[in-house]
Amino acid sequence: MEKALVERLEAAVARLEAAAAASSGASLSATPRDLEGVPAASDPAIVAYDEFVAQAFGRLNAAAEKIGGKVLEATNILAEAFAVAKDLLVRAKQLQKPASMASAQDFFKPLNDACAKAAAMTEGRRPDYFNHMKSVADSLAALAWVAFLGKDMGMSFPTAHVEESWQMAEFYNNKVLVEYRNKDADHVEWAKALKELYIPGLRDYVKKYYPLGPVWGPAGSAPAVQPKAAAPAPKTPAVKGPPPPAPPSAPLFSADKSPKSSQPKQGMSAVFQEISAGKAVTTGLRKVTDDMKTKNRADRSGVVNSTAAAPAPEKTSRAGSFAFKSAPPKLELQMGRKWVVENQVGKKDLAIDDCDSKQSVYVYGCKDAVLQVNGKVNNITVDKCTKFGIVFKDVVAAFEVVNCNGVEVQCQGTAPTISIDNSSGCQLYLSKDSLGASITSAKSSEMNVLVPSGVTDGDWVEHALPQQYIHTFKDGQFITSPVSHSGA
Numbered sequence: 001m002e003k004a005l006v007e008r009l010e011a012a013v014a015r016l017e018a019a020a021a022a023s024s025g026a027s028l029s030a031t032p033r034d035l036e037g038v039p040a041a042s043d044p045a046i047v048a049y050d051e052f053v054a055q056a057f058g059r060l061n062a063a064a065e066k067i068g069g070k071v072l073e074a075t076n077i078l079a080e081a082f083a084v085a086k087d088l089l090v091r092a093k094q095l096q097k098p099a100s101m102a103s104a105q106d107f108f109k110p111l112n113d114a115c116a117k118a119a120a121m122t123e124g125r126r127p128d129y130f131n132h133m134k135s136v137a138d139s140l141a142a143l144a145w146v147a148f149l150g151k152d153m154g155m156s157f158p159t160a161h162v163e164e165s166w167q168m169a170e171f172y173n174n175k176v177l178v179e180y181r182n183k184d185a186d187h188v189e190w191a192k193a194l195k196e197l198y199i200p201g202l203r204d205y206v207k208k209y210y211p212l213g214p215v216w217g218p219a220g221s222a223p224a225v226q227p228k229a230a231a232p233a234p235k236t237p238a239v240k241g242p243p244p245p246a247p248p249s250a251p252l253f254s255a256d257k258s259p260k261s262s263q264p265k266q267g268m269s270a271v272f273q274e275i276s277a278g279k280a281v282t283t284g285l286r287k288v289t290d291d292m293k294t295k296n297r298a299d300r301s302g303v304v305n306s307t308a309a310a311p312a313p314e315k316t317s318r319a320g321s322f323a324f325k326s327a328p329p330k331l332e333l334q335m336g337r338k339w340v341v342e343n344q345v346g347k348k349d350l351a352i353d354d355c356d357s358k359q360s361v362y363v364y365g366c367k368d369a370v371l372q373v374n375g376k377v378n379n380i381t382v383d384k385c386t387k388f389g390i391v392f393k394d395v396v397a398a399f400e401v402v403n404c405n406g407v408e409v410q411c412q413g414t415a416p417t418i419s420i421d422n423s424s425g426c427q428l429y430l431s432k433d434s435l436g437a438s439i440t441s442a443k444s445s446e447m448n449v450l451v452p453s454g455v456t457d458g459d460w461v462e463h464a465l466p467q468q469y470i471h472t473f474k475d476g477q478f479i480t481s482p483v484s485h486s487g488a
Contacts (some may be wrong), residue, residue: 045209046090052205053082056197063190070129071190074121074136085143089214097216098149108147115140126364126383126402132187135194138169142198142310145206149214159207171442178417179379179397242315287364327365338362339377344369357396363388382407402427411437420444429460441465 049136057079064075088111098104118137121311124129135378144164145158173191180187284446290296302447330342337359339352344366352361355375363371366385372391373380380398382391383406392399394413401407401420411418420426428449441447445467453459466482473479 043090043093045215046086049086049089049203052201053079053086055195056201056237060190060193061421063186063193066186067129067190070121070127071132071187072135074118074129076192077114077121078136079119079139081111081118081143084114085146086108087209088146091196092146092214092216097215101147101149104147104149110144111146115143126362126381131172131179132190134172135169135176136190138172139166139167141168142202145210146214150213158210158213159203162198162203162206166195166203168295169198170195175419177400183397185380244254244384333359340364341371344371356445361392363390376413382409413477420447423447439465441467 009329023338039191047429051400060075061079064072085409088108096106097109110433118140120131121127122137127133142156142162145161146164146200148155148158148161148381155161156454165333168195173195176187176191180191185186217452327343329347330340330354331345332343333339339355339359339361341350341352341361341363344350344364345368347366347369350369350371351374352371355361355373355376355377357376357378360378361373361380363380363382364384366388369386373390376394376396377392378395379397379399380390381402382388382390383458386405388406389410390405391410391412392415393411395415398410398417398419399411400418401409401423403421404423404426406425408429409418411434412431414433415437418437418439420428420430420439422443424444425446426444426448428439428447430449430451432452435451439449445463447467449463449465450460451463468483469480469481471478471480
């Protein structure tokens with residue numbers, strides 16, 4: 001009887017263990033759904049994020065679809081980046097807060113990739129709608145607020161970071177507004193919608209829900225970056241999956257310190273390593289004999305030989321700081337709307353005569369040349385030119401000088417906006433009709449504006465635009481004023 005009782009107890013225990021194992025497996029399989037689905041759907045911050053993005057992108061996408069082309073492509077990349085940011089916020093609540101940025105590189109990599117995709121659209125030769133794409137690429141830096149791990153990480157608080165990042169992008173966004181102000185309402189609508197996406201949209205959202213950064217999981221949660229698994233043994237087949245991604249060339253999130261490499265040092269690092277190790281680094285040097293000394297060499301007598309031809313200098317002149325490639329010169333009208341002047345060297349008689357107010361002029365890579373635009377055009381852009389002169393009558397939108405060195409510009413008619421960006425040595429002659437032009441400069445030096453003298457006809461009065469400023473903090477705000485030199 002006791003034996004039968006023991007057998008019944010063992011059978012009951014076996015059934016209980018099987019039931020416990022089944023319930024444990026079911027709970028483990030339901031854990032990911034419970035962690036991902038339910039909190040994301042019920043979290044007020046995530047729900048508010050979806051509503052904010054849907055409303056802001058509804059207006060932005062409507063304008064982008066009307067424009068199409070590269071503008072629509074850049075807008076889609078922008079929407080993709082905001083979707084990645086939402087995914088990071090959802091995943092952060094399930095993971096433990098990383099100790100440093102170095103340990104969270106893989107976690108933020110999807111957002112890095114989206115930002116790099118937008119930046120790639122602005123690289124190379126200046127494309128059409130460059131200001132649109134540059135606005136999107138620079139504004140995506142605002143999404144780095146999701147990487148705020150504390151005030152000791154060298155980063156502004158999320159709300160301030162969004163405002164600072166938009167200020168970088170607003171320079172190009174304002175160019176879109178100026179260029180299409182009286183030309184195309186769709187572009188103006190797109191630029192205004194882009195600004196409202198960040199200011200006040202993203203700024204107010206972050207200020208309300210994440211003023212101190214993303215909400216991370218409790219201390220016992222899984223780390224934001226799983227530790228790398230050990231290399232499998234030769235007998236075990238490798239697990240299918242992509243190889244670990246290489247770090248991006250210019251990541252949005254970067255660590256301050258990088259781990260020391262185990263590879264031996266090369267180049268000058270190896271030289272300094274030998275010196276610090278105390279080795280006899282001069283043992284391999286040859287002895288300098290008397291005939292090798294400068295005072296005993298016939299070719300170093302100090303007398304200039306008048307019969308010998310002077311060798312041609314190998315270094316290029318400092319006048320041109322940009323490298324010019326040997327590309328064929330071009331002066332043509334493309335698609336009936338854009339005049340292209342490229343790679344003109346030494347031509348002093350370039351002219352564009354048959355033009356109208358709907359056409360634009362783009363000058364690229366010209367050196368020691370002069371161009372005259374005889375007529376009214378929409379806008380003119382001079383890019384990467386050296387020792388270049390241009391004379392034009394009227395522009396509808398703006399005249400721009402970008403990445404140039406030593407250019408002279410003369411406006412004989414009117415120009416509402418003149419922009420000088422990343423240029424050195426710019427002489428600007430304004431007529432009486434263009435004195436009301438708005439001149440914008442950034443990262444430029446040696447800028448002089450000459451205006452007609454009110455006393456004598458034909459005389460010019462030169463005014464130097466400041467390139468140095470003094471910033472003083474008074475009454476709770478910074479006051480900026482140009483540097484005033486003595487005697488000026």
